[in-house]
Structure formats: structure tokens, C-alpha cells
Amino acid sequence: MYWCGSSSSSGREIVAKWKSVANHVQDVHSHDNEDFPECLHLPLVGDQARHWLKPSTAACEKLTDIIKAPRLLKDMEKMSTDFQTSSIESYHSVILKFAPKSVAFSFIGMMCRTQLAAVHYNENSKRIQATTREGELRWHILYPRYKRGDYSVRPLKTNPTFKYVDELQDLVFDAVLDQPETYQDFLRQIPVPADLCSQFYQPDKQEAVARHTSRFFLSNN
Ligand SMILES: [Zn+2]
Structure with missing residues (x-):
């Protein structure tokens, strides 16, 4: 659904792509629709072939009914082709810059970094x-994988600004250093939860192995 919206330039194209799913799951990859005449994937052979749904079976009818529900299609036609969740995604990538996953931070450290990411x-x-x-106006050209060699043109944004850094520095030098206790007290009041792993039950090794083997035994009989 996301791809149908983000890769289309009109409501009709979104709906055409979405409806093609009903064909695709039945191993039909050309569609009687000028807005999306054919699936974009290469022929699915060998390992890529799926257990296709057989036409007119209950499962196939049920799924097709869901995909082609008139109310859904009407809504999808109005979907934005531009702004779905890209802002959330770019927010998440900002968080990753401030708090890379490869580094373990304390709870307070993580909280501060997430807040900094939000301010930025x-x-x-x-x-x-x-x-x-x-x-x-300046532009840049992207080659997203889903377009398979085709390109998208996007506006090039102005460089990011960091006014918040000056504001934070002013705060630290003018207020925090002057009266650190107030801020330290505030910091101490933040409830820090215990480590995640300490909240889990850890069985002893013998017990764990015994449970594992009995489960294995059951599932093979
Ligand atoms: Zn297909």
C-alpha cells in the first residue's frame, strides 16, 4: 500500500497498482489496466515462485474481496503520493544520528539524545x-531501488541550522553553571527503570535444557 502511494503520480495509478495485487497472488502479472498494465518484477522462477492462490477457491475469493473492497479503493484513490510517512522516517534517521544503535547508552543518556534529536x-x-x-531552485536526482533504474527528482533543501546549540550553550553557561543544584535535583527525580534483562526470569541451564528437549520431543510426535 505504501509503495502504491509513493511510486504513483495519480489516484488512478495508486488504485491500479493496488488492484494488481489480486492478480499477482494468482500468478497473473499482466493486468487489464492502462494505468498499470504489468507487474514491475522480473519473472518469478525457481525459488522465487510462490504457492500461488488458486482462482475461485475460498481463500482467493476472500482475499480478493478485501483487496477490491469499493470503500477501500475509494479511500486509496485519495492517498497522498508524496507525504505518507516520510517525515516519520526522516525523524527516525535523525534519532539514529544522535543515538546510534551500535552504542549502548544509559537510560538518561538515551533520553537526552532522543530529546536532542527532537529539538534538531x-x-x-x-x-x-x-x-x-x-x-x-536546486534539485537532486535519486535512483530508488523500487524504480529499478528509473529516477526521482527531489527538491534540494537548504543546509540544516543549529540555533538550538547556541541556546543550549547559553542555558548551560548562564543558568546551569550558576545554580547547578536545581538542575541536578530535577535530573534525580527522573524515574530510571531497571535494566530490561533484570526484569526477565532467567532459568538455570539444566532447567532450560530440560524444557527445550521435552518440547522438541513433543513436536516430533
Ligand atoms: Zn506480479
Whole structure:
């Protein structure tokens, strides 16, 4: 559904792509529809072949009814082709820059980094399109995998700003250093949960092995 929206330029195209799923699951990859005449994937052979649904079976009819439900199609036609969840995705990628997954942070450390990411994101989420010195709009070209060699043209945004860094520095030097106790007290009041692993039950090894083997025994009989 996401792909149908993000890869289309009209409501009709979104709906055509979506309805093609009903054919695809029955191993039919060309569609009687000028907005989306054919699946974009290469022929599915060998390991790529699926257990296709057989036409007119109950399972197939049921799924087809869901895919082609008139109310759903009407809604899908109105789906945005541009702005689904891309802002959430870019927010998540900002969080990853501030708190990379490869590093383990304390609870407070993680909280601070997530908050910094939010502040950075809020300051920069509405950046406008950059222009050249001559005043012409700037663009960049992307080659997303789903377009299989085809490209998308996207507006190039102005560089991010970091005004929040100045504000935070002012806060630290003008207020926090002056009266650290207030801030330290506040920090101590934050409820820090225990480590996740300490909340789990850890059986002893013998018990775990015994349960594993009895389960294995049961599932083979
Ligand atoms: Zn297909």
C-alpha cells in the first residue's frame, strides 16, 4: 500500500497498482489496466515462485474481496503520493544520528539524545528548497531501488541550522553553571527503570535444557 502511494503520480495509478495485487497472488502479472498494465518484477522462477492462490477457491475469493473492497479503493484513490510517512522516517534517521544503535547508552543518556534529536528535527523539519546564487531552485536526482533504474527528482533543501546549540550553550553557561543544584535535583527525580534483562526470569541451564528437549520431543510426535 505504501509503495502504491509513493511510486504513483495519480489516484488512478495508486488504485491500479493496488488492484494488481489480486492478480499477482494468482500468478497473473499482466493486468487489464492502462494505468498499470504489468507487474514491475522480473519473472518469478525457481525459488522465487510462490504457492500461488488458486482462482475461485475460498481463500482467493476472500482475499480478493478485501483487496477490491469499493470503500477501500475509494479511500486509496485519495492517498497522498508524496507525504505518507516520510517525515516519520526522516525523524527516525535523525534519532539514529544522535543515538546510534551500535552504542549502548544509559537510560538518561538515551533520553537526552532522543530529546536532542527532537529539538534538531523541529528546527530543521521545514527547511525550504535551496536556490543557486542566480536564484534558481536546486534539485537532486535519486535512483530508488523500487524504480529499478528509473529516477526521482527531489527538491534540494537548504543546509540544516543549529540555533538550538547556541541556546543550549547559553542555558548551560548562564543558568546551569550558576545554580547547578536545581538542575541536578530535577535530573534525580527522573524515574530510571531497571535494566530490561533484570526484569526477565532467567532459568538455570539444566532447567532450560530440560524444557527445550521435552518440547522438541513433543513436536516430533
Ligand atoms: Zn506480479
